[in-house]
Amino acid sequence: MATLGERIKQIRKEQGLTLQALAGDELSKGMLSLIENNKANPSMESLSYIAERLGIERNELLQEMPTAELRALLDEIEEKRRNVSGTSEEMVAGYEEIADRIHPYVEKLPFRYESARLLEIYSRCCYNSKRYDWKPAFDRAEAIYEQLHLINSVADLHMFRALMKLSERRYEEALETLQASRKMFEEQAGVLDPLKKLDFDYYESILYSATGDKVNARRLMEEAITYSKKHQIFYQINALYRLAGFEALLAGDLERKNYYIGKLRLFAEFSEDEEITAYANAIEIHYFNSFTHEYEKADQLLEENRKQMGMDDYYYLEKGKALYGMKHYAEALDCFKQHRMNPFMPHPYDLSMHYEKEAYMALIYEQLGDHEQAKIYAQQAKELIEPMPDLPYKQFILDTYRKIFGKAD
Template sequence: MASLGERIRKLRKEKGLTLQALAGEELSKGMLSLIENNKANPSMESLAYIADRLAIDKNELLEEFSTAEIRKLLQEVEELYKVDIMSKELIKEYKTIVAKIQLYKDKLPFRYESARLLEIYSRCSYHAKIDGWKSSLKKAEEIYEGLQMINQSAEIHIFRAMTSFTEHRYSEALTMIQESRKVFEERVRILDPLKKLDFDYYESILYSAIGDGKNAIRIMQNAIDYSKEQQIFYRVDSLYRLAGFQAVLDKDIERKNYYCEKLRLFANFLDDEEMEAFSDAIEIHYLNTVSHEFEKANEIIDRNLAKHEEITTFLFTLEKGKALYGMGMFEEALVWLKKHEMWEFLHHPYDLSLHYEKDAYLALVYEKLGDHQSALEHAEIAKVNIEPMPDLPYKKFIMKVYDQINS
């Protein structure tokens, strides 16, 4: 961490000035040398004079880190920082980012680059479970507010609300999102289109998390309609996925077909195979869970397993096991159900409930194979997991299996 004298010497050399050239007529070369070597402290008048000769603001000399240094750090951090599906590898990268910013975070000046560094530091610290992220996030928000950067302030409000979501405080998170939205709408009257869609997206997720499918659909549809009106594709794929999945829960085949087709068209437009796989995943889930067309589901699963190896574990192994069970292929179903691993970063009750079905299906398979003890164990695991969840079809199914195995 450079001292005041070291910062003056560094800037002088960067500008190609000698001690005499910087000292000019108002400072002696000897006094400037003492200042640079931290053997004398300049008066505010001398500091203003030196800053003027260096063509910078005197506040930059008082700051422990130069603008150039902060901008360089931010550039390095932005190149490392990714907003992606959470994973252990991503958390390792976040820890690297936290270490890079740690030295600077408490002495950053009041400027955009500092706010962005503090925001990234807070986000990475939260996901990496490192203490201190709240105070840094508050400082970032204060700077954004002071600079009248409304969208950036809104981003912090959304992030703060979604930390409650990841900690499964769903009602609290919904209230926070709604209150934040009201604050920003009152301040700017009309939200930036992308920020409006962010609020819509998260509000719909949180409505569904508390089991209010009706309001979740209302917000989703409003957001989709708004996207069409504004010709904005931001979050459209996520909204189609949410709407399609909600349609499966509601057993609304017409609405499910509509959103799956929209998702496929959008995937084709972007040439995005992963998005297409998600559309198939919604269809497969409907076939297995609602219409019980197991052979058809299995056919679509196999087609995807051949194309999307990197996402098959998460999307298709459980559904493959369910399809095989439905087809009476119990040994094969057991193999696929055991392959399924639940992603540890799931937080939405829909996602959690769906994946808790694994143990219920294992209980059914073991019962068919004559291993009643294993069936009892897995039925109990499924019951314990599902009990805190909302009354979705998955909970009814799991409790029915539990009663069946224990009867």
């Protein structure tokens, strides 16, 4: 981090000024040299004079991080944040890299929007990677946003606070926290900003489903989709269509599932985003594997979209299920062993879907003649799924458990 003297020298040289030119009539060349080399501290009058000669505000020199440097760092961090993707291990590594990059600046950031945004990103990355203590930076970001009256940014932090409870599987608390925040912002603003309204609708729908309230989850989700269409706001529409399609799948409403997947494909074509198409295909693959047991169709669609999906955790899970269904037991087992649970999927629906892996491994070991290993995995699957809501995954896992333990030892 540049010192005050170093900043003065850097700006002077950038402007092509000599020591004498900057010193002018009120400072000696020697004194200015001492200031630039950190051997003397300027008075506030001298600092104001230097800033005036440089054509900048005095506070620009006093800031421990100049505005240009601060903005450059934020641009760099935003780019890194956008590029965090891949497997859970790769995502954690990305969060660690960002946290490490920001960490040396945390205590020296001035009171500015850019600082608040850096602190927000830093706290999120620290929380997700468990790299540093996230809370002090989070609180400072919120304080700056509030004093700058950036209500939408404050709302984002409130949502993140609720989602932290979701990640810790405190579902009821997460929903209560989000609803309390929403009520507070609605009372303060009267009417929520349309984008924030959609954010609150989306996350509240997710949290309703996490607590088992499917009626309110569907109601909010469909209200958000209707609102988006009415106001021609496409923000969150991709996520809402995905949520609606998956919810319809679980409800056994194939007509509605096909409707929303069709909408998702149209939006993918409109936005020219192959990743959205991949998500639509992912719902179909899961449908073929876990609901209709059309394993060949699932495998074909999975391989056709392997490059676009880029979701290794998902790929190994669904590939293993397809291979099991086609009776390629050894290859299926190898896929399941490569699968790793993504730590950023704390929702009961996601967890239940991935807990099927242990049940499939139990069935594979049974087919391979290893009854003891089959019992171990069947027991693991049962223990994992028992706290989860009553979904088709739970029924499959419990049926597998009864099948394995119903056999004579």
